[in-house]
Amino acid sequence: MIYLLLSIVASTCIFIIFKLFDKYKINTLQAIVVNYFIACLFGLWMYDKPIAIGDIIGSKWIYGAIGLGFLFIAIFNVMALTAQRKGLSVASVASKMSVIIPVIFGIYIYNEGVGVQKVIGILLALVSVYLSSVKSKTINNPTKGLWLPILLFFGSGIIDTSIKYIETTYLPENSIPIFSASIFAFAFIIGASILIVKAIRQPYKFPAKSVIGGIILGMVNYFSIYYLLKALNHESLESSTLFTVNNVAIVMVSTLLGLLFFKEKISKINWMGIILAIISIVIVTLA
Template sequence: MHFLLLSIICSVFVGVLLKVSRKKELNIYQIISWNYLFALVSLLIFYNPQLNFNFDLPTAIIIVSLIIILPVVFVFQANAIKYSGIVKTDIAQRLSLFIPISFALFITKEVFNLHKIIGLSIAFIAIIFTFYKKQQTEKKQNKSYFLLLTLIGFGVIDILFKKVATISNLKFTELLLIVFCGAFLVSLIISAWQSRNKKEILSTKNLYWGMFVGILNFGNISFYIKAHQSLSSNPSTVFIGMNMGVILLGSLIGILYFKEKLTQLNYIGLLLALISITFIAYSQFN
């Protein structure tokens, strides 16, 4: 269970660092770029994977998709945290499971039991309540669409990583090596474009923050894999523990430390998110 706890902590504190970096007016695009470099370095140190390009076209499509989507969704997540807070962003990220489950139900025609259907229905209501926001007069507050983009983005990533599990000609660490290299290059392009428009220069502060985010990002992935390995006979424990743990810890930090304000409907959405995840996890036992 300690691997699961460490994964939860790493996941939440990525969001914490992104929020604090905004308050310090650091360049979030540069931080995201350095993040992938240090995630790559961490991967090389701890797993030492070999570079392997011996894979077929479907695998290549998955890899290219991850290379592009991962840094883009990171930008969505950072902006969602800025405009809507850690609480709502963590809930949106975890409710992204609504996307792969809907994909399985409507596209691949997977047969669902009653518990999963109930969980899916509650998740849909939770999304509406969580994203609800009173009308604001300030323009910068009217950007809750980043929450929706975050939800959709992580949902697509989840589908892609589920496809990764079916790949037999490439180890997971070998795939991550290619993906981290590619994501670093894509994030550099995004960062260079943004810096040119804003006329900003490279800063060592952004590098340091990117290093911490990258190490935590890698830790989240690594510990999550180890949690699944150590609890291989009960994957539902990892699933429900990760999703609930991130929502609860993220909510506590957002409300108590960052003093984020939620409406009554938002709190109901948070509760419904936890209930939804419970039903979906329980459905795996039946």
């Protein structure tokens, strides 16, 4: 349970860091690329065995790591576009409601337990995620740019599901650090290539604050994935329960931190969502 708690804390910090990026006018793409480089270094540092490039290339999970690298850089950018064009509320709802994808995957593929109590908890969790995130502007022009939140929804769900599948099927014991480092390495290579192409087309500055922001984000981002994998590796928690508790808790904590530290306005509907989130966590955990 401690790994799940640490994953929630680290993932919540990512939202806070992105909010600070906007406040201090830090180039998000530049910081994201630096973040993946730093996260990769952390993964290599945490790996306590000799690093053999040949073994990594010949591993069964290498293609999964490459695919996740593409998804990581793509979905981060889709999330940014969704927030810019449709608003933060829509981005939050789309990314966190995607919990239903790995939950269904865990139930049907791994035959994880599913009873009335768990179904009720999952449904309450989905409702709570929406209610705690929704703002009045999310109902304006609901069909305009709808492809962005849809893509974010499926992209986030596929990432969580893929991580669980690879961890269960292909990942040897004690290989979480090197697997995580490989994902971040491929994401960095892809992101750096994008920046190089942009620089060739139109030279631009790479300020120090983008590097500093990326370093901080990279440390937090690595441990959010590392502790999520560690939690998934724990036999006492089914993935359907873990993903539900993880995603709902992140929305709940992020909402409260936004209220306390960023003076965001919380409506009655948002408070209803927070209460439902707490109830759903209790129901699913005890199921």
